[in-house]
Amino acid sequence: MKEKIYEDLSGIRLRARAAFLVIKIAFVLLLLTFWRIQILEHSRYWRQSEANRIREMILPPQRGLIMDRDGRILAMNNAAFQVAIIRENARDLEYSYEKAADILELDQEVIQQRVAKYAALPAFRPIVIKENLRHREVARVESRRSELPELVIQAEPKRNYPNTTCAAHVLGYLQEVSPEEIRSGRYGVRRAGSLVGKTGIERQYEERLVGSDGVKLEIVDSLGRPMGEISRKDPVKGEDLKLTIDLDLQKAAEKELEGREGAVVVMTADRGEILAMASFPTFDPNKFINRFTPEEWLDLVRSREHPLENRSIRGLYSPGSIFKPVMALAGLSNREINPGTSFYCSGGVTIYGHPFHCWFRPGHGSMDLAHAIQNSCNIYFYQLGKRLKIDRISEYARLMGLGRVTGIDLEGEKAGLVPDPDWKRRTQNLPWYPGETISVSIGQGPLLVTPLQAACVTGIIAGRGMPVRPHLLLGESDGERPARVGILPEVFSPVIRGMWMSVNAGGTGHAARVEGFDVCGKTGSTQTIGRETIERLGMDRTSIKTHSWFSGFAPRDNPGVIVTVLVERGGMGGATAAPVAGRLFRLYRRKYAR
Amino acid sequence: MLDRTLLRHFDWVLLGLLIVNCLIGVAAIYSSSHYLTTNYAVRQVFLLAVGMILLVVLLALDYNHLVTYAVYFYFGCLAILAGILVFGKLIAGTKSWIRLPFFQIQPSEITKVVVILMLARIFAEFRKPRITLGRGFLSGAVVGVPFCLVALQPDLGTALNYVPIFIGALILAGIDRRMLALLLIVAILAGLFGWNFLLKDYQKQRILTLLSPGEDPLGSGYHILQSKIAVGSGGFLGKGYMKGTQSQLRFLPARHTDFIFSVIGEEFGFLGVVITLTLFFLMLLRMFQSLMLARDRTGVYLVFMIFILFTGQFFINVLMTIGLFPVAGIPLPLLSYGGSSLITNCIAVSLVMNVRMRRFVNV
Numbered sequence: 001m002k003e004k005i006y007e008d009l010s011g012i013r014l015r016a017r018a019a020f021l022v023i024k025i026a027f028v029l030l031l032l033t034f035w036r037i038q039i040l041e042h043s044r045y046w047r048q049s050e051a052n053r054i055r056e057m058i059l060p061p062q063r064g065l066i067m068d069r070d071g072r073i074l075a076m077n078n079a080a081f082q083v084a085i086i087r088e089n090a091r092d093l094e095y096s097y098e099k100a101a102d103i104l105e106l107d108q109e110v111i112q113q114r115v116a117k118y119a120a121l122p123a124f125r126p127i128v129i130k131e132n133l134r135h136r137e138v139a140r141v142e143s144r145r146s147e148l149p150e151l152v153i154q155a156e157p158k159r160n161y162p163n164t165t166c167a168a169h170v171l172g173y174l175q176e177v178s179p180e181e182i183r184s185g186r187y188g189v190r191r192a193g194s195l196v197g198k199t200g201i202e203r204q205y206e207e208r209l210v211g212s213d214g215v216k217l218e219i220v221d222s223l224g225r226p227m228g229e230i231s232r233k234d235p236v237k238g239e240d241l242k243l244t245i246d247l248d249l250q251k252a253a254e255k256e257l258e259g260r261e262g263a264v265v266v267m268t269a270d271r272g273e274i275l276a277m278a279s280f281p282t283f284d285p286n287k288f289i290n291r292f293t294p295e296e297w298l299d300l301v302r303s304r305e306h307p308l309e310n311r312s313i314r315g316l317y318s319p320g321s322i323f324k325p326v327m328a329l330a331g332l333s334n335r336e337i338n339p340g341t342s343f344y345c346s347g348g349v350t351i352y353g354h355p356f357h358c359w360f361r362p363g364h365g366s367m368d369l370a371h372a373i374q375n376s377c378n379i380y381f382y383q384l385g386k387r388l389k390i391d392r393i394s395e396y397a398r399l400m401g402l403g404r405v406t407g408i409d410l411e412g413e414k415a416g417l418v419p420d421p422d423w424k425r426r427t428q429n430l431p432w433y434p435g436e437t438i439s440v441s442i443g444q445g446p447l448l449v450t451p452l453q454a455a456c457v458t459g460i461i462a463g464r465g466m467p468v469r470p471h472l473l474l475g476e477s478d479g480e481r482p483a484r485v486g487i488l489p490e491v492f493s494p495v496i497r498g499m500w501m502s503v504n505a506g507g508t509g510h511a512a513r514v515e516g517f518d519v520c521g522k523t524g525s526t527q528t529i530g531r532e533t534i535e536r537l538g539m540d541r542t543s544i545k546t547h548s549w550f551s552g553f554a555p556r557d558n559p560g561v562i563v564t565v566l567v568e569r570g571g572m573g574g575a576t577a578a579p580v581a582g583r584l585f586r587l588y589r590r591k592y593a594r
Numbered sequence: 595m596l597d598r599t600l601l602r603h604f605d606w607v608l609l610g611l612l613i614v615n616c617l618i619g620v621a622a623i624y625s626s627s628h629y630l631t632t633n634y635a636v637r638q639v640f641l642l643a644v645g646m647i648l649l650v651v652l653l654a655l656d657y658n659h660l661v662t663y664a665v666y667f668y669f670g671c672l673a674i675l676a677g678i679l680v681f682g683k684l685i686a687g688t689k690s691w692i693r694l695p696f697f698q699i700q701p702s703e704i705t706k707v708v709v710i711l712m713l714a715r716i717f718a719e720f721r722k723p724r725i726t727l728g729r730g731f732l733s734g735a736v737v738g739v740p741f742c743l744v745a746l747q748p749d750l751g752t753a754l755n756y757v758p759i760f761i762g763a764l765i766l767a768g769i770d771r772r773m774l775a776l777l778l779i780v781a782i783l784a785g786l787f788g789w790n791f792l793l794k795d796y797q798k799q800r801i802l803t804l805l806s807p808g809e810d811p812l813g814s815g816y817h818i819l820q821s822k823i824a825v826g827s828g829g830f831l832g833k834g835y836m837k838g839t840q841s842q843l844r845f846l847p848a849r850h851t852d853f854i855f856s857v858i859g860e861e862f863g864f865l866g867v868v869i870t871l872t873l874f875f876l877m878l879l880r881m882f883q884s885l886m887l888a889r890d891r892t893g894v895y896l897v898f899m900i901f902i903l904f905t906g907q908f909f910i911n912v913l914m915t916i917g918l919f920p921v922a923g924i925p926l927p928l929l930s931y932g933g934s935s936l937i938t939n940c941i942a943v944s945l946v947m948n949v950r951m952r953r954f955v956n957v
Contacts, residue, residue: 013886020882031867031868034825037826042827045825048827049845053845
């Protein structure tokens with residue numbers, strides 16, 4: 001054993017030393033590696049660790065309210081309640097499902113299916129199991145908080161239109177923004193899934209109503225569980241908007257249209273504030289928030305009555321006799337007639353070899369301009385049209401604002417059509433036939449207007465040449481009044497006299513008469529099918545209902561209000577539209593006129 | 595048996611370094627697990643105490659006796675490893691644990707020390723300048739059998755621990771080109787065989803991840819990436835004790851066990867890394883001094899293999915935390931939480947102290 005002490009271990013010790021040298025070098029290299037990662041590349045990893053732990057949460061703002069001119073709510077935000085389950089708070093999930101099914105009157109399987117759909121989410125994330133809770137259900141869940149801590153009530157603001165279908169076309173509706181719309185940038189920085197205004201005021205003033213997002217930076221752990229808040233920028237609520245709409249008049253207008261198809265525009269005569277704008281049939285914008293059933297949606301979109309269309313600004317109709325005042329203004333301005341000029345109506349006349357008829361077959365006899373307007377005599381205006389020719393008619397139609405949009409603050413307004421030979425050559429490559437001029441003279445033919453345009457024409461007459469600028473947002477666009485149209489003020493007097501007589505002296509518009517309110521107006525009944533077609537098909541002329549128009553203002557001096565009514569296939573203007581207008585004039589007078 | 599001479603040569607320095615390294619570990623364990631229900635830091639202190647007692651008790655026996663009886667320990671260990679393969683229950687997907695009341699032990703850990711004793715016995719009387727084929731195969735078999743048993747559990751990570759030991763023994767015994775070539779061929783064949791027939795998909799994925807960790811950051815590269823982010827975001831001074839977002843917010847995997855070094859890197863920064871590396875290096879250095887003082891071949895082999903065992907584990911673990919080695923499930927010696935590993939390491943250090951203490955004693 002002694003030799004062990006002298007055993008020569010130098011060989012293996014040398015090898016150990018060599019190995020240790022390698023290890024020492026490895027330690028130095030390791031230190032250099034850490035130097036690189038922790039010092040040289042530090043900022044990169046620092047950013048990554050910050051990005052890991054900080055989550056940006058968008059806090060959606062509340063959409064602004066929409067009110068009528070008196071501050072009555074037209075669109076608001078309700079809290080919609082939903083119940084969610086937080087699985088990690090449950091002692092026994094089976095038991096929770098059973099209890100929840102009981103409380104919410106749901107099938108237990110339905111709950112389990114909904115939870116299973118989101119099973120991949122971390123257990124602390126709430127999973128919604130029922131939406132649109134009734135208050136009774138909210139109370140039931142809340143009262144069992146200690147027993148069932150896994151069930152939580154979440155409140156979410158939801159757009160609500162308390163008057164349902166009332167003013168639906170004015171307000172418009174909200175829908176989820178589409179990916180194309182996000183890309184187009186029209187809706188700013190909206191995210192997928194957010195609701196944006198698609199039509200009406202909701203669309204027109206989207207940017208003002210929407211407010212701006214808040215941002216919350218919070219610390220999260222690796223599962224995304226919030227661990228604290230770093231900073232918070234609260235969302236800015238959207239602007240509340242006050243409209244020119246008068247809810248009372250709006251409701252009345254819609255009540256008049258119920259069961260019919262048509263449009264009503266009520267507007268102040270001085271500033272063009274829209275007091276009521278109704279279009280029928282209508283829809284309930286709340287349905288767009290609460291989701292449609294597929295059948296409801298198809299009904300709405302495929303319906304032949306087009307309930308989503310705002311007929312007031314998008315419906316194109318022949319103006320018929322309500323175009324006659326425009327004819328009169330053109331005739332007087334061009335000195336083709338004067339107020340005393342008379343034509344003889346025998347019930348029919350042959351012009352350019354064609355027979356043309358008055359609506360009153362026995363004939364009106366000889367009458368001057370005011371009486372022609374009062375009785376809506378066709379013959380008078382055929383003769384006037386023959387003298388004016390199409391170019392001057394279209395010139396004055398345009399002067400009165402036809403053929404272009406009125407500029408109301410709603411999207412999708414249509415411009416209508418004022419025909420002339422140019423237009424005909426351009427679109428049909430055909431020459432203008434003089435007979436067409438005769439049709440246009442009584443507002444038929446290719447001439448097309450929207451109810452709002454008709455109201456604006458009436459507005460210019462009421463203002464004796466001062467146009468109105470129709471608008472829906474109260475207190476704005478009041479700036480400078482548009483320049484007066486190029487028609488002398490005195491030219492309007494005989495026309496207005498005729499319109500006054502139409503209502504107050506036993507004319508076609510007598511049903512619009514309001515005692516002591518001096519309503520001036522013009523009726524119209526427009527053929528929806530040409531007379532020749534009717535005769536060719538051998539149809540009974542009386543069974544074809546005409547569109548029924550009335551457009552007027554009141555009172556005659558210092559006009560306050562303009563009412564335009566259109567009822568599709570409503571029959572004679574005097575029989576259907578005029579009484580509707582009369583009731584609206586009366587309501588306006590009770591509320592606004594002293 | 596423990597006379598005054600022995601006590602005079604008790605290696606207080608190594609004991610001190612051992613305890614300091616363990617305490618750094620305890621601090622990091624506390625930081626990374628204080629929000630969990632189990633108090634891992636207190637447990638680790640308790641396990642350290644157990645390890646200390648075993649360390650001192652084992653010093654009473656001459657290491658030469660231990661080496662002499664190594665055969666019995668060795669076959670005992672093989673029997674246990676084989677036994678749990680047959681009778682063991684799967685825990686966390688492997689059969690590496692023996693479950694006892696209150697705790698569970700991992701026999702593959704203590705087998706490391708037993709394999710070292712066994713190799714020391716094989717080479718104790720080996721005086722040739724170069725290793726012979728016979729000794730080579732013998733030592734290869736001594737390491738290979740437990741390696742395979744552990745790899746079958748399957749716990750490839752722990753099995754990998756045996757490889758540095760074997761390499762350490764070969765280095766000392768002297769290895770020539772012929773032998774090296776043979777070893778490489780065996781290794782490559784074993785590797786190919788293992789890749790095609792033994793490795794699980796997730797293990798292959800971990801190795802592939804090493805080549806491109808950026809790919810699939812939420813998949814298998816996730817752990818490595820999060821660990822690198824932790825270390826890198828620590829910077830020079832670190833984010834502060836218990837303020838590491840990567841560990842506190844649980845982005846780091848296995849924070850108190852395999853990835854404890856990432857916690858140190860994140861919370862104490864480059865400075866903390868340097869200090870930890872230095873303290874560990876000093877411990878290795880102290881072990882190496884004992885190697886130089888050892889009175890016999892057995893002692894040199896023993897100390898060197900333990901030295902290599904510590905070095906190997908340390909490097910594998912640290913390189914893993916910065917994405918330079920596959921996620922192998924090897925703990926950081928002395929610092930990571932884990933009873934079997936800590937106690938085994940205490941026993942290993944005890945052996946080193948044993949060699950140093952008995953350097954002047956003639957048996």
